[in-house]
Amino acid sequence: MAVHAEHLDHGVHEHPPEAHYSSRISPSILGMFLFIGSEIMLFGAFFTAYFFVRVVAGTPWPTPPFHLPVFVALVNTCILVTSSFTMHWALQSVKRGNVFGLRAGLLLTFLMGLTFLVTQGREYSRVGFAPKDGAFATIFYCLTGLHGAHVFIGLSILLFMTIRAFRGHFSPEDHRGVEIGGIYWHFVDVMWIVVYLTVYIL
Amino acid sequence: MRNPLRSEAQAFRFLMVVIVAALAIGGGAYINTWLGIVAAVLAVAGIVWWLMQEPMPGTGEPARRVDPSTPAGTHRVLVVAMPGTSSVAVGADATEIVVIVPALVSTLEAEQTALSLTRRLSRPGVSVRGEVGPDDPWLAAEDALRTFGADAIVVAGDAGIADEIRGRVTVPVSLA
Numbered sequence: 342m343a344v345h346a347e348h349l350d351h352g353v354h355e356h357p358p359e360a361h362y363s364s365r366i367s368p369s370i371l372g373m374f375l376f377i378g379s380e381i382m383l384f385g386a387f388f389t390a391y392f393f394v395r396v397v398a399g400t401p402w403p404t405p406p407f408h409l410p411v412f413v414a415l416v417n418t419c420i421l422v423t424s425s426f427t428m429h430w431a432l433q434s435v436k437r438g439n440v441f442g443l444r445a446g447l448l449l450t451f452l453m454g455l456t457f458l459v460t461q462g463r464e465y466s467r468v469g470f471a472p473k474d475g476a477f478a479t480i481f482y483c484l485t486g487l488h489g490a491h492v493f494i495g496l497s498i499l500l501f502m503t504i505r506a507f508r509g510h511f512s513p514e515d516h517r518g519v520e521i522g523g524i525y526w527h528f529v530d531v532m533w534i535v536v537y538l539t540v541y542i543l
Numbered sequence: 544m545r546n547p548l549r550s551e552a553q554a555f556r557f558l559m560v561v562i563v564a565a566l567a568i569g570g571g572a573y574i575n576t577w578l579g580i581v582a583a584v585l586a587v588a589g590i591v592w593w594l595m596q597e598p599m600p601g602t603g604e605p606a607r608r609v610d611p612s613t614p615a616g617t618h619r620v621l622v623v624a625m626p627g628t629s630s631v632a633v634g635a636d637a638t639e640i641v642v643i644v645p646a647l648v649s650t651l652e653a654e655q656t657a658l659s660l661t662r663r664l665s666r667p668g669v670s671v672r673g674e675v676g677p678d679d680p681w682l683a684a685e686d687a688l689r690t691f692g693a694d695a696i697v698v699a700g701d702a703g704i705a706d707e708i709r710g711r712v713t714v715p716v717s718l719a
Contacts, residue, residue, distance in 0.1 A: 523551035
């Protein structure tokens with residue numbers, strides 16, 4: 342790679358060459374796409390363990406005498422799904438120049454995500470089994486915990502997005518930060534639906 | 544294939560599809576677990592089919608014409624200068640100049656030469672940029688040409704290098 346040695350004199354416009362990349366997808370979205378790809382593989386490893394424990398080893402699900410809090414998880418699912426709607430609203434608002442919609446959407450999304458995480462923590466404290474209580478309990482905590490970690494990452498991203506929104510960093514022309522965070526949040530939501538269906542329902 | 548992560552709107556639409564599939568799976572599982580599993584298999588197959596419905600972005604579009612000519616009023620000159628070159632003459636019609644100096648001995652020496660020549664060639668209305676290239680002059684010129692479509696090349700120093708570059712490019716090559 343060439344080393345640049347630049348000089349600015351007489352008001353002459355000097356600059357390094359423009360970055361070259363495919364015009365079909367922006368580098369930042371491609372980065373998030375690849376990141377989510379790696380996350381899907383990570384979840385895939387945990388689902389493989391789930392499959393082996395439940396299908397190959399034939400472990401009862403849930404293993405008696407334990408019970409899964411299906412209803413609480415359903416309420417939590419509704420909260421998380423709703424947060425995707427507010428996220429979408431936030432992005433649509435910034436595209437239309439609606440600053441209030443952007444801020445309110447991001448704030449609501451953050452609060453709902455936080456509620457989800459707090460509820461999950463509360464569920465852990467009341468569920469009545471620990472990760473050491475057999476393969477079922479281990480897989481339950483691994484899958485829901487892995488997802489919880491992703492919600493935490495998503496909340497961290499949302500927090501920065503919300504602060505930036507309140508500082509007026511986003512506009513109808515420049516809202517890439519909301520777009521990429523939104524993609525990640527929807528991914529977290531989709532993963533929870535898959536986790537909920539496999540762990541709690543089927 | 545449809546890329547559900549291409550934009551937030553696409554991701555949201557994908558989420559809607561997943562919610563519909565989840566409702567079908569949940570409804571089936573409520574009646575009977577095996578019915579839920581059948582619904583899950585069908586839902587996954589349906590989502591895969593839905594994702595495959597859209598062709599790869601851009602595949603249906605005709606290939607864009609590559610226009611090698613520079614815009615009217617623009618004349619780009621690539622200067623290939625050996626380390627230690629103190630001055631080089633570039634025509635007054637040049638509007639954009641890139642000075643490339645191969646790092647024959649050391650990067651620092653090449654960088655100093657590039658900086659010095661950039662200063663000398665700077666004049667109002669002309670964009671001048673200096674770069675240090677690999678230790679092979681032809682390779683340095685070739686690298687520069689990948690990002691800078693030159694209308695002319697000026698070689699400062701060795702006639703042999705000028706001949707070598709002249710034999711490999713179609714734009715005019717002169718020896719300064």
